[in-house]
Amino acid sequence: MTFRSSTTTARTSSEVRAVARTQTLLKGQDGIGTVRRTTLPGGLRVVTESLPSVRSATFGIWVQVGSRDETPTLGGATHYLEHLLFKGTAKRGALDISSAIDAVGGEMNAFTAKEYTCYYARVLDTDLPLAIDIVCDMLTGSLIEAADVDAERGVILEEIAMTEDDPGDCVHDLFSRTMFGDTPLGRPVLGTVDTVNALDRDRIARFYKKHYDPTHLVVAAAGNVDHATVVRQVRRAFEKAGALSRTDAVPVAPRQGHRELRTAGRVDLLNRKTEQAHVVLGMPGLSRTDERRWALGVLSTALGGGMSSRLFQEVREKRGLAYSVYAYTSGYADCGLFGVYAGCRPSQVHDVLKICRDELDQVAAEGLSDEEIGRAVGQLSGSTVLGLEDTGALMNRIGKSELCWGAQMSVDDMLARIAAVTPDDVRAVARDVLGQRPSLSVIGPLKSKQADRLDEAVA
Numbered sequence: 001m002t003f004r005s006s007t008t009t010a011r012t013s014s015e016v017r018a019v020a021r022t023q024t025l026l027k028g029q030d031g032i033g034t035v036r037r038t039t040l041p042g043g044l045r046v047v048t049e050s051l052p053s054v055r056s057a058t059f060g061i062w063v064q065v066g067s068r069d070e071t072p073t074l075g076g077a078t079h080y081l082e083h084l085l086f087k088g089t090a091k092r093g094a095l096d097i098s099s100a101i102d103a104v105g106g107e108m109n110a111f112t113a114k115e116y117t118c119y120y121a122r123v124l125d126t127d128l129p130l131a132i133d134i135v136c137d138m139l140t141g142s143l144i145e146a147a148d149v150d151a152e153r154g155v156i157l158e159e160i161a162m163t164e165d166d167p168g169d170c171v172h173d174l175f176s177r178t179m180f181g182d183t184p185l186g187r188p189v190l191g192t193v194d195t196v197n198a199l200d201r202d203r204i205a206r207f208y209k210k211h212y213d214p215t216h217l218v219v220a221a222a223g224n225v226d227h228a229t230v231v232r233q234v235r236r237a238f239e240k241a242g243a244l245s246r247t248d249a250v251p252v253a254p255r256q257g258h259r260e261l262r263t264a265g266r267v268d269l270l271n272r273k274t275e276q277a278h279v280v281l282g283m284p285g286l287s288r289t290d291e292r293r294w295a296l297g298v299l300s301t302a303l304g305g306g307m308s309s310r311l312f313q314e315v316r317e318k319r320g321l322a323y324s325v326y327a328y329t330s331g332y333a334d335c336g337l338f339g340v341y342a343g344c345r346p347s348q349v350h351d352v353l354k355i356c357r358d359e360l361d362q363v364a365a366e367g368l369s370d371e372e373i374g375r376a377v378g379q380l381s382g383s384t385v386l387g388l389e390d391t392g393a394l395m396n397r398i399g400k401s402e403l404c405w406g407a408q409m410s411v412d413d414m415l416a417r418i419a420a421v422t423p424d425d426v427r428a429v430a431r432d433v434l435g436q437r438p439s440l441s442v443i444g445p446l447k448s449k450q451a452d453r454l455d456e457a458v459a
Helices: 077-084 096-100 126-142 146-164 167-180 192-200 201-211 229-241 292-305 310-317 347-364 370-386 391-405 409-418 425-435 448-453 454-458
Strands: 022-026 033-038 045-050 056-063 108-111 117-124 217-221 267-271 277-284 322-330 336-344 439-444
Touching: 033 229, 045 229, 045 391, 056 126, 056 391, 077 108, 077 117, 077 146, 077 201, 096 108, 096 126, 096 425, 108 126, 117 126, 117 391, 126 217, 126 229, 146 167, 146 192, 167 267, 167 277, 167 336, 167 439, 192 322, 217 229, 217 391, 267 277, 267 454, 277 347, 277 425, 292 310, 292 322, 292 336, 292 347, 292 370, 292 409, 292 425, 310 322, 310 336, 310 347, 322 347, 336 347, 347 425, 347 448, 370 409, 370 425, 439 454, 448 454
Parallel strands: 045 217, 267 439
Antiparallel strands: 022 033, 033 045, 056 117, 056 217, 108 117, 277 336, 277 439, 322 336
16 A cells, blocks of 8 residues: 655644644645645544646545444434534525535535445535535534424435335345344434434434544545645634534544344345345455455456346346346445345246356355456456546545545555455455355245245255
């Protein structure tokens, strides 16, 4: 990993305050692609990546809190809070927030995951100060009014209903529950109708106060940005809100987690009147810090990452049994998932499952051919680079890297890690991951005899 650091200091113009620490994490050529980090006295980290050749900038704030941090009675609180931070501050109402970004042609949004939340705005480089002011104001000054909590409840319940109406999406939530059971990783990010209805203003406000401390935040900006200017503007915004008063605070370490219970050989069927049966067959994967994740990425790509992948060829091209079939991985702080998804006619579900299971077993026993591995390495390398072609993707990369790993990796280093994966590495990770007994989640209108046969796929 390329890592260089040079420490500088920054002081306010009017008075001497605690010193901020700045490091150069990745040194770009002629300043292009340079990544810097400043840690402010209150523990807030600011990372930027400079790309002077573009005319846009994306600004985001990452919070080290996700649905994994919720107790059963707080299910959906993290996502609920994400909605509420757009509803207004002492400085701006909800319409003021949205209209200010619309007026400059920008876009603004947020997302909640199992282990983090992110709020961001993408604007022209000249409008970056506006984006910084608005997003920082939302994160530090949200009012969380009881009336907004009640009004937004209906919106979130509609979002839950929308997800449940999409079985291709819902089956992944079901698979998390199949694998992790009634644990934080097994519960849906959105919460349930019951938990969302039970949340009130006071409980959400306490959750906000506990988790939105500067030591849990990472500010990230990418595009045509100047690091010192971004730091100055962010510092000013947080100091106005009194959020950097603890000059001795230090950032929290990347999440370590605690191993969740994972099951094997379990089958969950949600019988619904859908046109297709949606299935996920999978097993425990690797954590996001496991060095074998590069080999697992190559394995997943070769198995189900494109039109030339094994599963696509066997299930769709040769037999015409499904329109969509793919493999994927999910990595968390201490564990992960490997899954194969397919959507097919209910009458074909057992044929699809048998093909998928046979392919997984064969690869676990024999590995992949050198040709498959070479093609997957090329595909993964290309998609990695192409996926970083806009400032939003760059902001996501540096913000998530700082929050989850506490370090940055250059694109060249990532490509080198992928290129270094050998056939032996892939065979080894295939034995370790695919050699485990799988579990299965299914959503669809299966008849009783079909349902009784589902255990065959995980035997």
